[in-house]
Amino acid sequence: MKYKEVNAEIIGIGSELLLGHIVNTNARYLSRQLSKIGVDVFRQAVVGDNAQRIKDAVETALERADIVITTGGLGPTVDDITVKSITDSMGRALVLDEKILGSIKRFFKERSLKMHDYVIKQAYVPEKSISIRNPVGTAPGIIIEYGQKTIVVLPGPPRELIPIFEKYVTQYLSDKYHLNTTIFTRTIRTVGVPESHINRRIKKYLAMRRPVTVGIYARINEVDIKITAKAKSERGAVRKIKKVENELLKILGDMVYGFDDDSLESVVAEKFRRKGLRLSVAESCTGGLISSRITDVPGSSRYFERGYVTYSNRSKVTELGVKETLLKKCGAVSRRVAIAMAEGAMVKSGSEVALAVTGIAGPSGGTKEKPVGLVHIAMATKGKTISVERRFLASRQDFKRMVSNAALDILRKQC
Amino acid sequence: MKYKEVNAEIIGIGSELLLGHIVNTNARYLSRQLSKIGVDVFRQAVVGDNAQRIKDAVETALERADIVITTGGLGPTVDDITVKSITDSMGRALVLDEKILGSIKRFFKERSLKMHDYVIKQAYVPEKSISIRNPVGTAPGIIIEYGQKTIVVLPGPPRELIPIFEKYVTQYLSDKYHLNTTIFTRTIRTVGVPESHINRRIKKYLAMRRPVTVGIYARINEVDIKITAKAKSERGAVRKIKKVENELLKILGDMVYGFDDDSLESVVAEKFRRKGLRLSVAESCTGGLISSRITDVPGSSRYFERGYVTYSNRSKVTELGVKETLLKKCGAVSRRVAIAMAEGAMVKSGSEVALAVTGIAGPSGGTKEKPVGLVHIAMATKGKTISVERRFLASRQDFKRMVSNAALDILRKQC
Numbered sequence: 001m002k003y004k005e006v007n008a009e010i011i012g013i014g015s016e017l018l019l020g021h022i023v024n025t026n027a028r029y030l031s032r033q034l035s036k037i038g039v040d041v042f043r044q045a046v047v048g049d050n051a052q053r054i055k056d057a058v059e060t061a062l063e064r065a066d067i068v069i070t071t072g073g074l075g076p077t078v079d080d081i082t083v084k085s086i087t088d089s090m091g092r093a094l095v096l097d098e099k100i101l102g103s104i105k106r107f108f109k110e111r112s113l114k115m116h117d118y119v120i121k122q123a124y125v126p127e128k129s130i131s132i133r134n135p136v137g138t139a140p141g142i143i144i145e146y147g148q149k150t151i152v153v154l155p156g157p158p159r160e161l162i163p164i165f166e167k168y169v170t171q172y173l174s175d176k177y178h179l180n181t182t183i184f185t186r187t188i189r190t191v192g193v194p195e196s197h198i199n200r201r202i203k204k205y206l207a208m209r210r211p212v213t214v215g216i217y218a219r220i221n222e223v224d225i226k227i228t229a230k231a232k233s234e235r236g237a238v239r240k241i242k243k244v245e246n247e248l249l250k251i252l253g254d255m256v257y258g259f260d261d262d263s264l265e266s267v268v269a270e271k272f273r274r275k276g277l278r279l280s281v282a283e284s285c286t287g288g289l290i291s292s293r294i295t296d297v298p299g300s301s302r303y304f305e306r307g308y309v310t311y312s313n314r315s316k317v318t319e320l321g322v323k324e325t326l327l328k329k330c331g332a333v334s335r336r337v338a339i340a341m342a343e344g345a346m347v348k349s350g351s352e353v354a355l356a357v358t359g360i361a362g363p364s365g366g367t368k369e370k371p372v373g374l375v376h377i378a379m380a381t382k383g384k385t386i387s388v389e390r391r392f393l394a395s396r397q398d399f400k401r402m403v404s405n406a407a408l409d410i411l412r413k414q415c
Numbered sequence: 416m417k418y419k420e421v422n423a424e425i426i427g428i429g430s431e432l433l434l435g436h437i438v439n440t441n442a443r444y445l446s447r448q449l450s451k452i453g454v455d456v457f458r459q460a461v462v463g464d465n466a467q468r469i470k471d472a473v474e475t476a477l478e479r480a481d482i483v484i485t486t487g488g489l490g491p492t493v494d495d496i497t498v499k500s501i502t503d504s505m506g507r508a509l510v511l512d513e514k515i516l517g518s519i520k521r522f523f524k525e526r527s528l529k530m531h532d533y534v535i536k537q538a539y540v541p542e543k544s545i546s547i548r549n550p551v552g553t554a555p556g557i558i559i560e561y562g563q564k565t566i567v568v569l570p571g572p573p574r575e576l577i578p579i580f581e582k583y584v585t586q587y588l589s590d591k592y593h594l595n596t597t598i599f600t601r602t603i604r605t606v607g608v609p610e611s612h613i614n615r616r617i618k619k620y621l622a623m624r625r626p627v628t629v630g631i632y633a634r635i636n637e638v639d640i641k642i643t644a645k646a647k648s649e650r651g652a653v654r655k656i657k658k659v660e661n662e663l664l665k666i667l668g669d670m671v672y673g674f675d676d677d678s679l680e681s682v683v684a685e686k687f688r689r690k691g692l693r694l695s696v697a698e699s700c701t702g703g704l705i706s707s708r709i710t711d712v713p714g715s716s717r718y719f720e721r722g723y724v725t726y727s728n729r730s731k732v733t734e735l736g737v738k739e740t741l742l743k744k745c746g747a748v749s750r751r752v753a754i755a756m757a758e759g760a761m762v763k764s765g766s767e768v769a770l771a772v773t774g775i776a777g778p779s780g781g782t783k784e785k786p787v788g789l790v791h792i793a794m795a796t797k798g799k800t801i802s803v804e805r806r807f808l809a810s811r812q813d814f815k816r817m818v819s820n821a822a823l824d825i826l827r828k829q830c
Contacts, residue, residue, distance in 0.1 A: 016630055018456045019600070020446030021641055024439055027461070031435030041433045042468060046442070046459035053457065077621055113611065157633065185434070196528070207492060215431055226436055281724075287710025288703030291724040295702025296812055298778060306734065307724030309706040315721035315764065349730065363713055397711055
């Protein structure tokens with residue numbers, strides 16, 4: 001088949017999506033994966049567990065797209081009608097797939113669970129289709145050839161959909177359509193600078209057209225800049241992107257902490273590992289979040305010594321040696337107490353670097369002098385201790401996230 | 416207008432959705448909000464910043480739905496073509512809304528930012544439409560009457576969309592369509608029991624039809640059961656739901672930890688507050704996550720004393736008094752060390768209850784005797800110490816989540 005641009009439409013099936021009970025993460029996942037193999041997605045749709053609407057959605061999609069991917073509605077209950085609806089709309093018959101039935105029986109046996117009759121429904125597939133065994137569940141993925149077009153029927157739960165798509169469907173589509181382009185995206189990750197500020201600085205890049213486009217995505221006090229290009233190979237796309245990336249990096253400077261899948265904690269982890277330093281953390285208002293983020297990174301035990309969640313004032317005194325007189329004089333949320341916490345943690349733990357945060361997460365606890373959102377962050381090393389004061393107006397959980405970002409960013413810049 | 420069932424379709428506009436750069440949280444938010452005012456959603460769609468596809472999507476939706484809500488594509492750049500596309504498809508003219516232009520100018524003035532000419536585009540709206548000032552941005556929300564139908568055009572960023580929808584659109588739609596029903600959902604939250612197990616136990620309820628339906632949603636070692644009913648009032652819906660809820664609670668028993676917005680940590684917080692107990696936590700493999708979850712709950716300082724993140728073996732010895740000989744003999748991940756950690760934390764902190772976890776988060780660090788996923792959890796009180804051993808086969812982050820769930824659940828059941 002001669003190469004041509006191929007496009008796909010994604011149809012999410014399930015009343016839970018229409019009731020707003022869950023977020024449609026499958027649409028995002030599939031769009032990204034299709035991007036990587038150079039397939040454009042021009043439309044996504046969501047319908048409920050309704051035979052007529054499922055048929056309409058699939059039939060309409062087949063008029064416009066080369067590949068139609070459905071997710072959901074493959075369970076064993078009476079509400080799960082995806083397979084039957086699609087099979088009916090194609091005028092085919094449902095047939096029992098003995099191999100899939102066998103793997104479903106094995107699934108229950110391996111888990112010492114009784115297999116009920118209604119589950120057998122999941123082994124029925126359209127005639128002349130390809131079934132893909134579900135490695136973590138029972139419903140198979142199904143590929144249906146429709147001339148030059150392809151219908152891919154996937155289970156709804158992401159942990160079932162993802163392995164089926166990655167291990168089988170991607171390769172199948174690449175082979176069938178001789179896919180030889182890729183849509184490649186490079187993400188530049190920044191922290192601590194508002195989106196509007198970055199927007200102004202890189203305005204001309206945001207207006208760029210093909211072959212390279214630039215988009216800006218705000219998160220909780222982080223901003224991602226995504227550079228996207230379509231090319232025949234990843235190398236070709238990367239070449240197109242590199243020039244823009246280098247120009248952007250010159251403009252953005254120090255606010256950039258990493259790329260793509262980097263997180264602040266993974267970047268800090270790398271620094272500490274490389275320099276052979278050990279870290280301890282003393283947290284009050286972040287309540288353990290900083291330590292938890294640091295230990296999300298595999299291998300963090302190589303540089304993370306220990307964490308103190310000194311939530312009460314008493315614990316700041318007994319665990320970190322903060323003087324009671326200092327607490328009384330300056331209050332727990334003060335520059336001097338943050339410094340005392342950091343230096344106390346460093347001495348007690350024996351680590352080369354210690355971080356401390358103390359602040360007011362809200363919603364209550366603030367005063368006129370020390371409002372909700374105020375935080376002091378200190379970093380102690382053998383040579384010196386530095387401290388900063390910040391204010392984050394946000395919900396309690398966002399506040400914790402922003403403070404942990406600011407604290408990790410200090411480690412990134414100072415160590 | 417006589418009461419009749421009203422339905423809506425949601426159309427997300429934006430290439431970032433089709434590239435899979437972001438998740439469509441607006442679709443979920445709007446679906447839930449529409450549910451609350453009794454409006455069914457039968458379809459959702461997503462298209463890119465393409466005039467023809469936007470027009471097609473809106474026109475098709477208008478054939479099937481009473482209300483069409485679009486999100487996104489209201490920015491000031493050349494890619495933002497939602498308003499023009501919709502206006503063209505209705506055969507109307509774009510007119511300058513002077514009030515909106517004034518509020519846009521004020522927006523920039525208040526922030527001491529220069530207002531560029533291209534932003535003026537955002538003040539152009541379809542003739543005979545209603546503009547809604549954006550309280551945190553510049554693009555207005557727009558309501559277009561189309562006979563008995565209504566088109567609602569909203570900005571993409573959730574922090575702009577939500578206040579516009581909540582403060583104006585909800586009331587507008589309720590008034591126009593004399594909405595007097597509500598779709599009410601009650602969520603029963605369970606922990607620690609697999610979805611398949613619960614599925615089997617409540618099978619007949621999952622098969623129920625209107626007026627009450629029951630759905631089951633698996634999360635990371637938690638399962639939510641959602642009971643949904645449509646009625647003329649919240650009270651009427653609750654009455655219909657109550658009967659089913661009570662029957663389900665009898666069947667589910669102790670695995671139920673709460674309802675609706677409850678979290679394990681909020682339920683534990685309530686217990687501790689009521690009983691006047693104080694808690695300390697000693698964590699190894701969860702790295703601070705348990706303390707962080709506990710302190711996510713406002714007012715947790717009333718019962719949460721302190722947390723120890725004893726990530727290194729040395730810190731278990733020096734902070735919690737765990738004997739070096741015990742560590743050498745049994746290893747850090749053992750029942751006896753978990754007990755020693757909990758009792759050490761209780762004594763040192765002076766709290767009435769102390770929790771400890773020690774385990775192997777992976778991906779490395781496991782052995783044949785002590786595989787990745789193994790964890791020991793202990794809870795110490797003045798009277799006794801209990802401990803459990805569990806295994807969680809999951810990614811590093813999921814493992815931490817599951818262990819913190821198991822630990823909090825022990826507090827819930829034992830205290």
